[in-house]
Amino acid sequence: MSNFSFISDTEWRCGCCNKELQPSKVNVEYMGSVFNVELMACPACGFVLVPEKLALGKMLEVEQLLEDK
């Protein structure tokens, strides 16, 4: 998952800042492993979007892999 990009156009806008989400590099972490990934986030406040497909797809896969390590 390291250095992966999961950016894709989205209808979601930041409700706080009323901004369109932009690709943004963030560190995500699980079981002591840190990955730098590109996700859609609010350019003003940094609210990161994890879409359902990612949460139940690639992310779940990596989580389970790390749990079995």
Next chain:
Amino acid sequence: MDQPQLRTLEATCIQEESPQCSAACPIHIDVRAFMGCLAKEDWRGARRVLDRTMPFADIVGRICDEPCRIACKRAEIGDPLAVGSLERFCVSTVPMVLKQPKLPAKGGSVAVIGSGLSAMTAALDLARKGRNVVMMTGDEEVGGSLRGYAEEILPARVLSGAVETLDSYGVNIQFGCSLNKEFFDIVRQDSDAVFFDRDCAGLAALSIDCTHPDPLTLAVGNDGCFAGGGTTENGFSIMKQVEDGRRASLSIERYLQKVSLTAQREREGSCQTRLHTVTIGIEPLKEVLPADPAAGFTKQEAAREASRCIQCECKECVKQCAFLQEFTDYPKRVARKIYNNQAIVQGTRTANKMINSCMLCGQCTVICPHDFPMAEVCRTTRENMVAKSTMPPSAHEFALQDMEFSLGEFSAMARHQPGLDSSRYLFYPGCQLAGSAPETVEQTYLHLTRHLDGGVGLMLGCCGIPAQWSGRQELFGQTMQTFQTEVRKLGDPLIITACSSCYAVFKEFAPELEVQSLWQILDKGELPEQKTAPPQQLLTIHDPCTVRHEPEIRASVRSILKKIGIATAEQPYSGELTDCCGYGGLMQFANVPLGEKASRAKGLRSDLDGLAYCAMCRDNLAASGRRIAHLLDYLFPAGGQEDPLLRPNPGFSGRHENRARLKQHLLTTLWQEEPTMPPEYKDIKLFIDAQVMVLMNKRHILEDDLQKVIFQAEQSGRRLIDPENGHFLASFKPVRVTYWVEYQPDKQGFVIHNAYSHRMILPGDVK
């Protein structure tokens, strides 16, 4: 699990033992594989099976006297397999497929006296192993007594083909030798070991007594002479010739290598097998006979006859267990995988999921002829994983949090009967019944208080079995201790459990406490006045797996059913053999799809509508689509409930909320106490349609989680918005899991459109 433990376990499961046929075969031909190949018309495959083990297959395959046939399992239910005729079919239609390689020469010279089948076999086996072999015979041809066969059974060209075969492995054949004492003295001097084939005319002249070889080693004397073959009190057996030739060659190998002639030879020759194969329910098909007996089998006939082979194996436990079927393995292999899994220091532990998928229900142990303790193996392995911090956190967390909630301030309580300050009894409905049917819990409790003397206290909580199942020994120990302290405070009343898991836990881990099941109490005492009419149709009883070893509880349940006029029919997998509904061992949490399969499988044991007396079985089977009621539904029906068989599965959220509501309700109505105030976020009202609810159940997301997310998002304003439809998307991480909710404000609350979660931690995760 250490090596010796693994060995013991492996020896307990006999699935890998030989089938009866190959055990009975003196040279252990893999008859089962042979039949398997023929049945699928893999003729060359069948020939390869013979070539692997049978010397001179072209000869022996034609005349084998099939000692395995009487041992064939099919004989128990009809005709055994026609092994001999099928071998004959095979070798006369398919030429050799596999020529065994000759190993590099390694010295040691062996004389083989005689040229019958045992001499041929010994010479061939020893030459293959690289020994220098001279075969000496007074005859002019090989075969000994085999030359007496009619041409149409054993053609002369096939028999003499053996000479070429022996040649090709470098056996030096000397025909026309005069067998006398001088000849023998020279042979003895020139060779390190000698084998005498007793199917040979002139042996008597050799001044050595070959009549009584040692049955295990075939040694005559102790100076490297061996003898076998020929006619015995049982007559002249083809396979005896082959067996003796092979046994002698193995003895000579040992003799030449100067190792023990006798150690570990029990499995040579016909032997016993521990393989256990059940033939009940197998159709007793008649033997297929060749339409033209002289011509033997046609291909179709051979395939048909071979397909009668039942491919003997055990797997009796696997046939019934959804878990073992899912991982397509039998306990011996499961044990090996577990052993390997825990030996992994760095790398992926691929068996974790499997270890957490056993329902720990003990059905296999009852079925297994050797009581394989699969549940104990999996449970102790989980304990080890927890101790070594290799247990995947996601496997049991949801269930353990549910347990924590059941034991927490919003659901748990312990009180004497209202108005009394001591208890002779203590009703313990258990977390799942409280979650599934709270009104029924109340009714049952009131009934007990009315009919039992000396005060009936009430305790709501959880027995801690989820901790025990998930290998959390410390947590389980604490839970048991707290429970025991509470019981002591109430003056050690007799505990009445409605749940058989609680009953099992208290009995095993708090043996000094007095425990009885609600069913025993109700059966002995007074039953309520009936408010629900018994169903018109027959019901089948689904015993929970935790009463497998509790015949008295099972009998009480049946007795109550009779008294209240519910007609039931037993199904074969009940009682001691009953299945787990998928909750056992927390399997349905660690492996959601398998949990669904297991509950479906339990429900499908009978076509009839069901009756359960475990709340979890009831709810899981209801979720799987079965019409099923809980016994208490008929005894203490909840208001407004129509047909108990149609009561829906409350799901995880429903159970969670029910427990909290039950405590609040009982405290205020029966004890006139102020309820514990729920936290502020509980005021959030949700509207969730059935589809989203199903999704949330599968994803282990509770309404409680959604309330927390929305509460936090609405307070902080941190949420995404879709301008198209006005939906909001917000996330929150109460403990370790981040929940996402897509929702829409409504006049009275919030409509939920979707919910999902992940465990990966984001930088800004709101805690």
